[in-house]
Amino acid sequence: MHRRVATVLLxxxxxxxLVGVLAIPAAAEITRGxxxxxxxxxxxxxxxxxxxxxxxxxxxxxPLSATVGYSGDLGPSAEPSDEEISFEGGVVIRLPRMSWQxxxxxxxxxxxxxxxxxxxxxxxxxxxxxxxxxxxxWHNHGGTxxxxxxxxxxxxxPGGVAVGAAAVTVLAGAGTLAAGRRKP
Amino acid sequence: xxxxPILGAISGFLFGFLxxxxxxxWGVIPLHSDFLWILPLLGIVLGLAMAWWxxxxxxxxxxxxxxxxxxESMDPETPEPGPTD
Numbered sequence: 001m002h003r004r005v006a007t008v009l010l011x012x013x014x015x016x017x018l019v020g021v022l023a024i025p026a027a028a029e030i031t032r033g034x035x036x037x038x039x040x041x042x043x044x045x046x047x048x049x050x051x052x053x054x055x056x057x058x059x060x061x062x063p064l065s066a067t068v069g070y071s072g073d074l075g076p077s078a079e080p081s082d083e084e085i086s087f088e089g090g091v092v093i094r095l096p097r098m099s100w101q102x103x104x105x106x107x108x109x110x111x112x113x114x115x116x117x118x119x120x121x122x123x124x125x126x127x128x129x130x131x132x133x134x135x136x137x138w139h140n141h142g143g144t145x146x147x148x149x150x151x152x153x154x155x156x157x158p159g160g161v162a163v164g165a166a167a168v169t170v171l172a173g174a175g176t177l178a179a180g181r182r183k184p
Numbered sequence: 185x186x187x188x189p190i191l192g193a194i195s196g197f198l199f200g201f202l203x204x205x206x207x208x209x210w211g212v213i214p215l216h217s218d219f220l221w222i223l224p225l226l227g228i229v230l231g232l233a234m235a236w237w238x239x240x241x242x243x244x245x246x247x248x249x250x251x252x253x254x255x256e257s258m259d260p261e262t263p264e265p266g267p268t269d
Contacts, residue, residue, distance in 0.1 A: 093215070094216040095220075096215075096220040096221045097221060127209050129211050130209050130210075130211055130215070131208045131215060131217070132214040133215040134215070151214065153211070158209055158210050158211065161209060162209035162210055165202060165205050165206045166210075168202055169202040169203050169206050172202050172227075173203075175194075176227065176231045178191060179187050179188045179189070179196070179231050179234045180187050180192070180234035180235065180237055180238050180240050181187060181188065181238065181240045181241045182186050182238045182241035182242060183186065183187065
């Protein structure tokens with residue numbers, strides 16, 4: 001009886017895992033508005049441009065450090081205004097069941113486009129070669145909202161952190177099995 | 185439960201959590217994957233199921249060991265067998 005229940009439990013868990021793996025959603029990339037945007041990584045040898053219209057399923061590999069050229073506008077029909085319009089926006093990383101805004105901006109401008117360059121340098125211990133991180137950039141320009149989603153990972157191969165995590169996972173798995181040892 | 189449910193719940197949670205983190209670090213699942221919170225819950229269930237099932241170690245349904253009768257267990261009213269003539 002106990003074996004049958006345990007088998008059913010294990011099969012149920014496997015079913016949940018399989019359903020989760022197979023039900024990966026396909027999705028649009030510019031999720032709101034007509035805005036356009038791109039970031040150029042000149043130091044990369046291939047796949048240098050990260051466009052906002054890039055499919056979410058197509059993971060862009062970003063280097064650990066780079067100087068990035070960026071450009072964006074509110075859309076083909078947007079025109080500069082005579083008066084300054086307030087704006088706000090940010091960059092959000094999607095986590096399981098929550099989001100985390102890592103960058104924000106706000107101000108007022110007459111323009112409807114912007115370009116420039118941005119330099120970043122991530123610390124060496126940043127996990128590389130991981131699964132993708134879904135990054136959402138949003139911008140609210142006087143009530144006109146734009147939102148674009150891209151999937152990014154840091155280029156490189158999994159290092160010591162990943163090996164250590166796998167080793168500790170095996171230990172925790174052994175502890176889970178040890179819970180099945182009968183009490184004396 | 186015949187096994188160790190507290191050990192099962194704690195180590196099962198850690199196992200599921202670390203399994204999710206490892207899958208992300210090795211590039212198998214993305215950071216926003218629901219597996220990162222589902223796997224710890226499944227780990228707890230697995231640990232408790234292992235504790236309930238308890239497939240390892242001695243079985244508790246072994247027959248009781250045979251013991252020889254002691255002096256205290258004998259009925260004092262019963263006369264001891266004497267010498268037979």
